[in-house]
Amino acid sequence: MSILEARDLRRSFTSTSGMLRRHRKETEAVKGVTFDIERGEVFGLLGPNGAGKTTTIKMLITLLLPTSGSASILGYDVVDDAREVRRRIGYVFGGDRGLYERLSALDNLRYFAELYAVPAREQKARIGELLELVGLSGREGERVEGFSRGMRQRLHIARGLLHDPDLLFLDEPSLGIDPVGARELRQTIASLRTQGKTILLTTHYMFEADELCDRIAVIRQGELVAEGTPAQLKQRVTAGSVLEIDTFGGVQDRLERVLAVPHVRSATVDVRAQAETLVVALDSGSDVTAAVLAALDGIPLGRVVAREPTLEDAYVELVSS
Amino acid sequence: MTGLRSAVRVLVMGWWLQLKIVAVNAFDGVLNIVYPLFFATTALLMYRQSGSPQALVYAALGAAVMGTWSAMATSASGALQSQRWQGTLELLVSSPTRMALAILPITAALATVALYSLVATLVWGRVVFGIEVPIVSPLAFGAALLVTLASLATFGFLLSVTVVRYRTGWALGNLLEYPGWLLCGFLVPMDLFPTWVQWIARALPPTWGMDAIRAAASGASPWRDIAVCGALGLGYAVLGTYLSERLLDSARRHGTLALT
Ligand SMILES: Nc1ncnc2c1ncn2[C@@H]1O[C@H](COP(=O)(O)OP(=O)(O)OP(=O)(O)O)[C@@H](O)[C@H]1O
Ligand SMILES: [Mg+2]
Numbered sequence: 001m002s003i004l005e006a007r008d009l010r011r012s013f014t015s016t017s018g019m020l021r022r023h024r025k026e027t028e029a030v031k032g033v034t035f036d037i038e039r040g041e042v043f044g045l046l047g048p049n050g051a052g053k054t055t056t057i058k059m060l061i062t063l064l065l066p067t068s069g070s071a072s073i074l075g076y077d078v079v080d081d082a083r084e085v086r087r088r089i090g091y092v093f094g095g096d097r098g099l100y101e102r103l104s105a106l107d108n109l110r111y112f113a114e115l116y117a118v119p120a121r122e123q124k125a126r127i128g129e130l131l132e133l134v135g136l137s138g139r140e141g142e143r144v145e146g147f148s149r150g151m152r153q154r155l156h157i158a159r160g161l162l163h164d165p166d167l168l169f170l171d172e173p174s175l176g177i178d179p180v181g182a183r184e185l186r187q188t189i190a191s192l193r194t195q196g197k198t199i200l201l202t203t204h205y206m207f208e209a210d211e212l213c214d215r216i217a218v219i220r221q222g223e224l225v226a227e228g229t230p231a232q233l234k235q236r237v238t239a240g241s242v243l244e245i246d247t248f249g250g251v252q253d254r255l256e257r258v259l260a261v262p263h264v265r266s267a268t269v270d271v272r273a274q275a276e277t278l279v280v281a282l283d284s285g286s287d288v289t290a291a292v293l294a295a296l297d298g299i300p301l302g303r304v305v306a307r308e309p310t311l312e313d314a315y316v317e318l319v320s321s
Numbered sequence: 322m323t324g325l326r327s328a329v330r331v332l333v334m335g336w337w338l339q340l341k342i343v344a345v346n347a348f349d350g351v352l353n354i355v356y357p358l359f360f361a362t363t364a365l366l367m368y369r370q371s372g373s374p375q376a377l378v379y380a381a382l383g384a385a386v387m388g389t390w391s392a393m394a395t396s397a398s399g400a401l402q403s404q405r406w407q408g409t410l411e412l413l414v415s416s417p418t419r420m421a422l423a424i425l426p427i428t429a430a431l432a433t434v435a436l437y438s439l440v441a442t443l444v445w446g447r448v449v450f451g452i453e454v455p456i457v458s459p460l461a462f463g464a465a466l467l468v469t470l471a472s473l474a475t476f477g478f479l480l481s482v483t484v485v486r487y488r489t490g491w492a493l494g495n496l497l498e499y500p501g502w503l504l505c506g507f508l509v510p511m512d513l514f515p516t517w518v519q520w521i522a523r524a525l526p527p528t529w530g531m532d533a534i535r536a537a538a539s540g541a542s543p544w545r546d547i548a549v550c551g552a553l554g555l556g557y558a559v560l561g562t563y564l565s566e567r568l569l570d571s572a573r574r575h576g577t578l579a580l581t
Contacts (some may be wrong), residue, residue: 013576058576058579061415062415062573063411063414063415063573063575063578063579064574064576065570065574082422083417086415086416086417087417091412091415095406095408097406097407097409098407098408098411099407099409100338100342100407100408100409101340101407102341102342103342107338107341110334110338111335111338112412112416113333113335113411114330114331114334114418115331115335115416115417115418115423116416116417116418117331117418119329120330141453159412267473293392
């Protein structure tokens with residue numbers, strides 16, 4: 001049995017605006033999402049801002065009721081058996097909220113240990129272990145208001161693990177963390193995975209998803225548009241190679257022409273510091289570099305590189321097609 | 322049995338940690354003590370005109386309890402609103418502990434802090450205005466204070482529960498602050514009001530608590546008032562617990578637990 005089963009989950013929000021004449025607006029944030037997560041798996045949920053990732057997670061962790069559809073975790077329905085579900089899951093979100101600023105790290109953990117009914121005699125050892133795991137041993141007596149972003153995030157993770165949940169939800173845990181901190185965070189997540197924890201992860205960093213996730217689902221405007229292992233996704237979308245060409249002005253007008261070149265599957269422009277980089281996905285086995293360059297004739301070009309497709313290429317194609 | 326034990330643990334631990342949160346904030350702490358003193362001073366200056374020592378004792382006790390009412394009305398709903406801001410409201414709610422057990426300790430901690438403001442007001446009256454409040458039966462006086470504060474905590478609990486559902490619920494507490502001053506008979510005897518107002522007042526636990534405190538101070542028997550105050554407080558706790566589950570369901574339906 002899968003540890004999590006989501007079936008045709010939907011959620012809409014009604015918002016009102018306007019002072020005198022109230023306008024009601026209905027937004028469909030999640031439009032029928034179905035997926036399973038297997039035990040021991042790290043499952044990535046990727047998608048652009050506002051795609052419905054957090055909304056999906058909040059339905060699964062019992063903070064939001066689905067408008068329709070259903071989901072169960074370890075056989076417990078997220079609506080009817082909410083309390084049983086809550087006992088078995090952990091929830092960690094990114095950013096620096098979600099902690100009691102004026103309490104020490106230790107008190108934060110003690111409080112949540114109590115809320116999660118961790119037996120009194122196990123609490124001390126458990127908290128010690130977790131502080132060790134997230135590298136906060138020795139700092140537990142300090143108040144959280146003095147913690148850096150990275151420390152807060154690690155404390156957050158320790159909090160989410162207090163009751164040894166079967167399934168952990170990590171919603172953008174690397175948000176706003178510096179590269180070194182993010183690397184440590186990935187190590188922590190990887191070690192949780194080796195311990196056999198099941199994790200649902202969302203992130204906007206594709207290399208992170210590639211490194212950590214066993215399986216990935218891509219959500220766009222409330223709908224799943226692809227699902228598979230990172231390798232499958234890369235293959236499925238950009239079966240061949242990728243050409244990156246730095247250009248300096250005028251590339252947007254040439255996109256049509258580039259797309260018209262045979263074997264070109266997609267072309268997107270990525271605005272970087274000095275250049276606009278044209279990223280062209282090609283069918284496998286084709287070598288149409290010359291034709292693509294010909295299509296760009298007349299605009300200033302810089303570096304040209306051919307490389308293997310990354311998850312990011314696949315992602316960009318999926319969410320922009 | 323283990324259910325009851327862990328419920329008590331959550332309540333006690335929650336109260337202690339929430340008390341730390343409220344008490345370490347020096348700014349709030351000072352406000353909690355200084356702010357009621359201004360109102361107490363106004364009241365005492367006015368009552369001093371009467372030249373009657375009894376009237377001053379009446380005002381000193383009234384001002385003291387009034388401070389606790391103000392503190393609770395304004396901060397109970399604010400406390401949960403700030404938890405929404407902090408993102409901890411969602412975490413409280415997504416834990417397996419019942420909402421009521423997670424929220425009641427918060428207002429209990431606020432009531433504990435309100436005790437400071439009460440003592441500070443009495444000391445102020447003594448030191449600055451030379452009002453000596455005679456406490457004829459200290460035991461009964463202590464009991465009356467405790468029950469009043471406890472019932473205030475459950476009343477605050479009921480207020481704060483609405484904040485879980487309504488993002489603007491925090492305004493309710495501020496709205497109630499001043500009417501409470503009149504209704505609970507802190508400074509103005511209740512007989513001055515029309516009957517229907519008295520009925521409303523009788524539904525508020527501090528009204529009875531105030532009577533009990535005055536009775537205990539003057540040597541009359543406060544026990545009936547204490548009992549009614551306690552029963553009302555319990556009633557508010559039960560109502561709050563019931564509403565917390567209902568409003569939580571509604572919050573989950575309408576998506577109001579988070580800021581967005
Ligand atoms: N409580 C709410 N009330 C009204 N609309 C909401 C609410 N929560 C989310 N939405 C809307 O639902 C849509 C999906 O939002 P959601 O937060 O799930 O996106 P997301 O994929 O997590 O995005 P991000 O990557 O920015 O975190 C958005 O259009 C958002 O405005
Ligand atoms: Mg999100």
